[in-house]
Amino acid sequence: MIRQVQKIRIYPTEKQQQQLAKAMGCCRFWWNYALNQTIKTYKETGKSLSRSALNALLPNLKQEFTWLKTDVYSQSLQQTSLNLSYAFINFFQKRARFPRFKSKHRKQSVGFPQSVKVDGDYIKIPKIGLVKAVFDRRYVGKIKTVTVTKDSCNHYFASIIYELEACFLNGKGDKILGIDLGIKDFAIVNDGIKTSKYNNPKHFEKHYKNLVRKQKKLSRKKLGSNSRNKAKKLVAKVYARISNSRQDYLHKLSRKLTNDSQVIVVENLNVKGMVRNHKLAQAISDCGWGMFVNFLSYKLEREDKNLIEIDRWFASSKICSNCLYQMDKMPLDVREWTCPNCQTKHDRDENAAKNIRAEGIRILQSEGTPDSASRGSVRPNLGLLTKALVLPMSLETLSEL
Numbered sequence: 001m002i003r004q005v006q007k008i009r010i011y012p013t014e015k016q017q018q019q020l021a022k023a024m025g026c027c028r029f030w031w032n033y034a035l036n037q038t039i040k041t042y043k044e045t046g047k048s049l050s051r052s053a054l055n056a057l058l059p060n061l062k063q064e065f066t067w068l069k070t071d072v073y074s075q076s077l078q079q080t081s082l083n084l085s086y087a088f089i090n091f092f093q094k095r096a097r098f099p100r101f102k103s104k105h106r107k108q109s110v111g112f113p114q115s116v117k118v119d120g121d122y123i124k125i126p127k128i129g130l131v132k133a134v135f136d137r138r139y140v141g142k143i144k145t146v147t148v149t150k151d152s153c154n155h156y157f158a159s160i161i162y163e164l165e166a167c168f169l170n171g172k173g174d175k176i177l178g179i180d181l182g183i184k185d186f187a188i189v190n191d192g193i194k195t196s197k198y199n200n201p202k203h204f205e206k207h208y209k210n211l212v213r214k215q216k217k218l219s220r221k222k223l224g225s226n227s228r229n230k231a232k233k234l235v236a237k238v239y240a241r242i243s244n245s246r247q248d249y250l251h252k253l254s255r256k257l258t259n260d261s262q263v264i265v266v267e268n269l270n271v272k273g274m275v276r277n278h279k280l281a282q283a284i285s286d287c288g289w290g291m292f293v294n295f296l297s298y299k300l301e302r303e304d305k306n307l308i309e310i311d312r313w314f315a316s317s318k319i320c321s322n323c324l325y326q327m328d329k330m331p332l333d334v335r336e337w338t339c340p341n342c343q344t345k346h347d348r349d350e351n352a353a354k355n356i357r358a359e360g361i362r363i364l365q366s367e368g369t370p371d372s373a374s375r376g377s378v379r380p381n382l383g384l385l386t387k388a389l390v391l392p393m394s395l396e397t398l399s400e401l
C-alpha cells in the first residue's frame with residue numbers, strides 16, 4: 001500500500017464553519033484536559049497515560065461536559081488521544097520536547113480517522129455533512145484519514161491521506177518524497193517505492209581546483225600591484241562561475257522534485273550535527289544544502305504543496321526503516337549495515353531517506369499539514385516549515401493505527 005496525501009481547499013458554509021469551530025474547540029479542550037491529566041499522573045507516578053487510558057477518561061468527561069457528545073465526532077477525540085500519546089512517547093524517547101497546550105489563537109484542526117468520503121465536488125465529513133471542495137486531481141483509493149484545518153486567514157483546508165495500490169499511482173506530481181541530504185550523493189530521495197540518488201555535479205570539483213590554483217597565484221602577487229588586481233578579478237570570476245552553476249543545479253533539481261510531489265520531507269539541517277567537524281563543515285557549505293531547501297520551500301509553497309522539516313531529534317540514520325530498531329551508534333564512515341534485529345541490509349542513505357519519509361507521513365496523519373505556528377517557526381520567510389517532532393514509524397505500523 002502506498003500512501004498519498006492531497007491537501008485541498010474546502011469551503012464550508014457559515015453553518016458548517018460554526019460546526020467545525022465547535023469540533024475544533026472540543027479537540028483542543030480534550031487535548032489540553034488530557035495533557036493536564038497526563039502531567040498530573042506523571043508527577044505522581046513517573047509514567048504517562050496511554051492512549052487507551054486517555055480514551056477511558058472520555059465517557060465520564062462527556063457526562064460532565066455534554067457538548068463533547070453533541071459537538072464533535074467521537075472518533076475525532078480519539079484521534080486527539082492518539083496524537084497526544086505519540087507526543088509523550090516521543091518525549092520519553094528523547095526525540096521531542098514536552099507536549100504543549102494548544103491555544104485557540106493558533107491554527108485549529110480536527111482529525112477524522114474514518115468515515116470521510118469524497119463525493120463529486122464535495123467532501124463528506126461526519127457531523128458536518130457535504131462540504132464544497134476544490135480538487136486538483138482525483139485518486140482511486142481508500143481514504144485513510146482527513147484532517148481539517150483553519151488558518152489565521154480563516155481559510156479551510158482538508159489534508160486527505162489515501163491508501164493506494166501502487167498501480168494507481170501515475171507517478172507524476174503526487175508523491176510524498178523523503179530526502180536525505182548527503183555529501184557523497186547530494187540528495188537521496190525515496191518515494192515509497194524506489195530510491196534515487198542525485199550526485200553532486202562533477203564539474204564543481206573542476207571549478208574548485210581552478211579556484212585553488214588562481215587563489216595561490218593571487219597570494220603571490222604584491223599588494224597594490226596591477227597584476228594583483230588582475231589576479232583578484234580572475235578569482236572573482238571563478239567564484240561567480242561556481243556560484244552560478246551550483247544555483248543552476250539546485251534550481252533544476254528542486255524543480256524536478258517539486259513537479260514530482262505533493263509533499264517533500266527533509267531533515268532540519270541543524271540535524272546533521274556535522275557542522276562542528278571542520279572539514280565536513282566545508283563540504284556541507286559547498287553542497288549548498290541550505291540553498292536547496294530554500295529553493296524547495298518556495299517552489300512548493302507557490303504550488304500550495306508542502307515542505308515538512310523534521311526536527312533534529314530524529315535519528316534517521318540510526319533507525320532501521322524495516323523494524324524501527326534503533327542503533328546506539330552509526331559512525332559517518334559506515335555506509336552499509338545490517339540490522340541486528342531483523343537482519344535487513346541497509347544502504348545508510350537510503351535507509352535514512354525512508355525513515356524521513358515515514359516520519360513525514362506520520363506528521364501528516366496526526367497534524368494534517370505542517371504549521372509553523374503550532375510548534376514555533378523554524379525559519380521565518382521560508383514558507384511552511386514545521387519543527388514537528390517525531391516517532392519513527394514504518395508504513396506497516398501506520399496502517400494499524
Ligand SMILES: [Zn+2]
Nearest residue numbers: 320323339342
Ligand atoms: Zn531491523
